[in-house]
Amino acid sequence: MKDPAQSSTDHQENPPSASVSTVPLWIFALTLLLIFLGTVYFDHHSGWFNPQIYSPFENEAQLEAYQPKSGSAAMIARGKQVYEQICGICHGVDGMGKPGQAPPLAGSEWVNASSYNRLAHIPLMGVNGDITVEGKDWNMAMAAMGASLSDADLAAVLSYIRNSWGNKSAMVTPEDVAGVRAAIGKNPVPMSAQQLEKMPQ
Amino acid sequence: MNSNDIKPVPTSQVDASCRLPLLALFGGSALWLVLGLLLELTASLQFHAPGIFSCCPWMTYGRVLPAANDLLIYGFAIPTGLGVMLWVVARLGQVELVLPLVSFAGANVWHLGVLVGTLGVLSGHSTGYAWFEYPRVAAALLLPAFMLVAVSAVAAIGQRRIRDLYPSHWFFLASLLWFPWIYSTAFVFLLVWPVRGVAQAVIDWWFASNLIVVWLSLVGLGISFYLLPKFSGRPLEGRFTALFAFVTLLLFGSWLGIPQGAPVPFWLPASSILAGLLFSVPVLVVAMVCARTVCGAPAGCKGGPFCQVKFGTAAFVLSGIWTVAQACPQFAHSTLLTTFDLGRIHWQIFGFFAITVMGGFYELFPRVMASPLPLPGLPRFQHWLFISGALVLAASLAVAGLQQQSADFILARILPAFRASSLGWTLLFIGSLIFALNVFIMTIVWVVGIIKTVIGAIKAPLAVAEVKP
Amino acid sequence: MKNGFSVFCVALAALGLSWIGLVLGPVLQLGHESLTTVLNSTDPYPIQPAGAATLGLQVYKANGCAACHTEQVQQDGVVCNVVLSAPGLHPDDVSNLLSQLDLNGLTDQEASIAAAKIAAVGGKTEIRVASTGGDMNRGWGLRRSVSADYLYDQPVQLGSVRIGPDLADIGTRQTDAKAILAHLYAPQSCTAGSLMPSFKFLFVTRKVQGSPSPDALALPQAFAPPDGFEIVPTQDAKNLVAYLMNLHVNVPLYEAPFTPSVAANK
Numbered sequence: 047m048k049d050p051a052q053s054s055t056d057h058q059e060n061p062p063s064a065s066v067s068t069v070p071l072w073i074f075a076l077t078l079l080l081i082f083l084g085t086v087y088f089d090h091h092s093g094w095f096n097p098q099i100y101s102p103f104e105n106e107a108q109l110e111a112y113q114p115k116s117g118s119a120a121m122i123a124r125g126k127q128v129y130e131q132i133c134g135i136c137h138g139v140d141g142m143g144k145p146g147q148a149p150p151l152a153g154s155e156w157v158n159a160s161s162y163n164r165l166a167h168i169p170l171m172g173v174n175g176d177i178t179v180e181g182k183d184w185n186m187a188m189a190a191m192g193a194s195l196s197d198a199d200l201a202a203v204l205s206y207i208r209n210s211w212g213n214k215s216a217m218v219t220p221e222d223v224a225g226v227r228a229a230i231g232k233n234p235v236p237m238s239a240q241q242l243e244k245m246p247q
Numbered sequence: 248m249n250s251n252d253i254k255p256v257p258t259s260q261v262d263a264s265c266r267l268p269l270l271a272l273f274g275g276s277a278l279w280l281v282l283g284l285l286l287e288l289t290a291s292l293q294f295h296a297p298g299i300f301s302c303c304p305w306m307t308y309g310r311v312l313p314a315a316n317d318l319l320i321y322g323f324a325i326p327t328g329l330g331v332m333l334w335v336v337a338r339l340g341q342v343e344l345v346l347p348l349v350s351f352a353g354a355n356v357w358h359l360g361v362l363v364g365t366l367g368v369l370s371g372h373s374t375g376y377a378w379f380e381y382p383r384v385a386a387a388l389l390l391p392a393f394m395l396v397a398v399s400a401v402a403a404i405g406q407r408r409i410r411d412l413y414p415s416h417w418f419f420l421a422s423l424l425w426f427p428w429i430y431s432t433a434f435v436f437l438l439v440w441p442v443r444g445v446a447q448a449v450i451d452w453w454f455a456s457n458l459i460v461v462w463l464s465l466v467g468l469g470i471s472f473y474l475l476p477k478f479s480g481r482p483l484e485g486r487f488t489a490l491f492a493f494v495t496l497l498l499f500g501s502w503l504g505i506p507q508g509a510p511v512p513f514w515l516p517a518s519s520i521l522a523g524l525l526f527s528v529p530v531l532v533v534a535m536v537c538a539r540t541v542c543g544a545p546a547g548c549k550g551g552p553f554c555q556v557k558f559g560t561a562a563f564v565l566s567g568i569w570t571v572a573q574a575c576p577q578f579a580h581s582t583l584l585t586t587f588d589l590g591r592i593h594w595q596i597f598g599f600f601a602i603t604v605m606g607g608f609y610e611l612f613p614r615v616m617a618s619p620l621p622l623p624g625l626p627r628f629q630h631w632l633f634i635s636g637a638l639v640l641a642a643s644l645a646v647a648g649l650q651q652q653s654a655d656f657i658l659a660r661i662l663p664a665f666r667a668s669s670l671g672w673t674l675l676f677i678g679s680l681i682f683a684l685n686v687f688i689m690t691i692v693w694v695v696g697i698i699k700t701v702i703g704a705i706k707a708p709l710a711v712a713e714v715k716p
Numbered sequence: 717m718k719n720g721f722s723v724f725c726v727a728l729a730a731l732g733l734s735w736i737g738l739v740l741g742p743v744l745q746l747g748h749e750s751l752t753t754v755l756n757s758t759d760p761y762p763i764q765p766a767g768a769a770t771l772g773l774q775v776y777k778a779n780g781c782a783a784c785h786t787e788q789v790q791q792d793g794v795v796c797n798v799v800l801s802a803p804g805l806h807p808d809d810v811s812n813l814l815s816q817l818d819l820n821g822l823t824d825q826e827a828s829i830a831a832a833k834i835a836a837v838g839g840k841t842e843i844r845v846a847s848t849g850g851d852m853n854r855g856w857g858l859r860r861s862v863s864a865d866y867l868y869d870q871p872v873q874l875g876s877v878r879i880g881p882d883l884a885d886i887g888t889r890q891t892d893a894k895a896i897l898a899h900l901y902a903p904q905s906c907t908a909g910s911l912m913p914s915f916k917f918l919f920v921t922r923k924v925q926g927s928p929s930p931d932a933l934a935l936p937q938a939f940a941p942p943d944g945f946e947i948v949p950t951q952d953a954k955n956l957v958a959y960l961m962n963l964h965v966n967v968p969l970y971e972a973p974f975t976p977s978v979a980a981n982k
């Protein structure tokens with residue numbers, strides 16, 4: 047590629063050339079090997095372009111296996127659904143109650159009692175007459191709204207109201223509700239606040 | 248070689264044709280390099296005296312650092328790379344540079360864009376995307392400016408007298424294609440019609456990685472594939488091996504950049520891990536090509552351009568190994584979100600790219616200006632300053648990065664390692680002064696020469712006229 | 717080389733592939749993401765931030781906070797912890813068994829085996845899912861960050877280096893706006909030896925006129941203004957704080973599940 051027009055002493059000023067030698071075969075072999083290894087890794091870890099697979103999860107089955115299925119969170123979530131369908135109409139989705147309709151549940155001493163017994167009686171039997179909530183007097187009738195709910199759903203609702211809007215009280219289990227329901231027996235009659243207060247908490 | 252019937256242009260004429268655009272490119276880039284390193288130093292002062300600029304919003308760390316980083320990339324690396332590239336394509340084609348005024352205009356618009364962008368970032372108008380902080384106005388200037396220089400370079404390649412494409416041509420052409428591509432993509436998807444949510448971050452990572460890893464590698468390797476055979480007086484050891492390196496660099500390098508642990512579906516980081524593993528192929532092949540080319544070369548280098556290009560190319564291999572290591576999930580885990588990656592980026596910019604283009608610069612500049620460098624010892628001094636600065640900088644950031652996770656990201660615990668980076672910046676800053684000194688002295692000498700010629704030309708007819716009567 | 721055109725085509729294809737994979741793909745997949753819901757709930761996620769928080773992001777961006785702070789929680793793994801919710805009818809047997817079993821840091825299968833063993837002696841258990849990793853140990857979040865967290869951010873400020881702590885969950889850790897303001901004004905007054913620069917330019921020092929402003933910062937003596945002066949935040953500082961206090965990574969999502977903590981069952 048040396049240019050004859052230029053002086054031979056000035057070879058540095060000539061454009062360099064490139065030798066025409068073949069690529070060593072082992073480079074191709076190495077590339078293929080790395081591609082293979084990399085693809086194995088990608089196959090294992092990438093979730094194959096699934097937009098919901100983030101590390102440390104490797105595939106959908108694993109992600110599914112670690113979804114919290116039972117337990118408080120699921121129960122409270124269920125409780126929220128039931129509450130918003132049935133209870134929230136009067137007590138408000140925010141648990142603040144509605145003047146002239148229903149007393150608040152947020153911060154209520156009835157809801158946050160040390161145990162569930164009195165609280166569980168309210169939806170199972172209904173309440174009649176005067177009741178004092180957070181220092182305010184209310185007078186209205188509540189039907190036995192929870193009597194038709196399953197033990198699981200009622201427990202979920204009670205757990206939800208005991209753990210929402212700033213309330214932090216113990217969960218209520220379906221067994222707890224079943225126990226109260228059994229104690230009430232058939233034919234529930236709405237109770238007064240005085241009757242409730244005579245019961246153990 | 249099918250067109251040797253055309254009379255070859257003397258190399259001195261080829262060199263002289265590059266003078267105007269190269270002066271515009273290098274003059275600005277020298278200024279930006281000095282300013283950028285000064286800002287980096289200012290930013291790193293933060294780790295010695297945190298309250299130092301508390302009253303001045305323009306000097307707050309979060310504005311100075313991106314402004315400095317962008318000056319290093321947009322202000323220094325890109326125009327310097329383009330300058331050396333223009334000269335190499337003119338030399339390779341043995342033709343005068345086509346459309347020198349177009350690339351001259353492009354260089355000036357580019358530097359205007361960098362100025363606007365830097366002021367924008369410092370005044371708080373950053374876009375907020377890493378390595379893409381310049382506000383929309385500046386970005387709108389940079390893109391056409393690059394195209395103007397690219398037109399000149401592509402035209403020079405098209406006019407080449409030797410029709411065979413040399414490997415450097417592929418690297419340069421790809422870099423001229425890739426920068427507008429990635430920059431316009433980032434511009435459109437981040438600034439014009441911003442995409443929603445975390446896709447912004449993905450595009451920004453993709454852009455930054457392609458700019459710093461792929462673009463700098465394409466230009467730097469293009470230069471070293473031209474200069475190494477030239478200096479060593481041997482042909483480049485093998486055209487097809489170089490082609491293989493070129494294709495794998497594009498194919499695998501362009502998928503790098505999505506950090507592991509990023510809040511995106513894992514297939515994205517996994518793609519980058521895969522690409523990082525495969526990136527070892529082009530790195531290995533480049534190392535092989537260059538080692539075979541240089542090996543047994545008679546010429547010693549003694550700190551001259553040959554030395555610089557050799558070191559720069561070796562630094563590319565090191566930065567490549569660094570990239571591959573960071574892709575390894577086990578290793579990446581212990582360096583995630585630390586300064587370790589910053590160390591690699593600065594090694595890429597200074598250890599590899601800056602030192603390689605400096606080799607090209609000191610090779611071409613006396614030839615283009617047709618006068619020797621004012622102080623021939625200085626480039627060697629600058630070379631050692633750049634090497635030591637880049638080493639100290641990269642090493643301190645890497646060491647700090649390795650310690651950072653065990654120190655629970657409380658930087659005060661690993662401050663010594665981090666403060667050492669200031670030393671690296673200082674060394675680089677002194678080196679950049681030498682670069683700027685060379686550019687400006689040579690420019691002044693050239694301008695004075697022109698003025699003398701002009702004055703001479705004005706005086707000469709007068710003298711004749713005076714003689715006549 | 718005669719086949720320059722084919723080299724060009726190969727380069728174009730290689731680069732185009734990367735563009736399709738890392739630009740077009742994510743834009744189509746993530747760029748059109750819509751609201752999701754909190755795990756096991758119908759609550760939409762994320763909630764659109766209020767105006768001040770949106771403006772605060774612009775202050776965050778303009779001052780380059782992302783140069784030192786990330787907004788992405790990292791997660792190494794996920795574990796199941798078995799928690800006894802009711803001892804049942806044979807509490808002694810259950811407590812004996814509990815002392816023999818590993819209950820924490822289990823895989824999902826180990827956890828269900830342990831729960832079954834406890835159930836066999838009448839105890840009731842709950843399997844709680846928890847994220848693990850350095851960030852969880854540091855209290856920087858309850859799960860990893862996922863793309864849904866950033867749906868309303870413009871621009872998304874993930875950051876890449878942690879010179880300071882991660883801020884993705886700062887709104888949960890720090891609920892006192894005054895404390896954040898004091899930290900912005902004089903970081904060293906809150907954390908001794910902090911490397912954070914002071915953002916004094918986001919505050920105004922002015923003479924107290926009449927009664928002191930309710931916004932005025934309460935600072936330790938060494939950082940306090942001279943007597944008769946007070947330091948009040950500008951609107952930018954207030955917006956920035958609103959933005960920071962709105963940053964949370966504390967609700968479970970399908971793609972990053974965990975069991976939120978509630979009062980334990982009796």
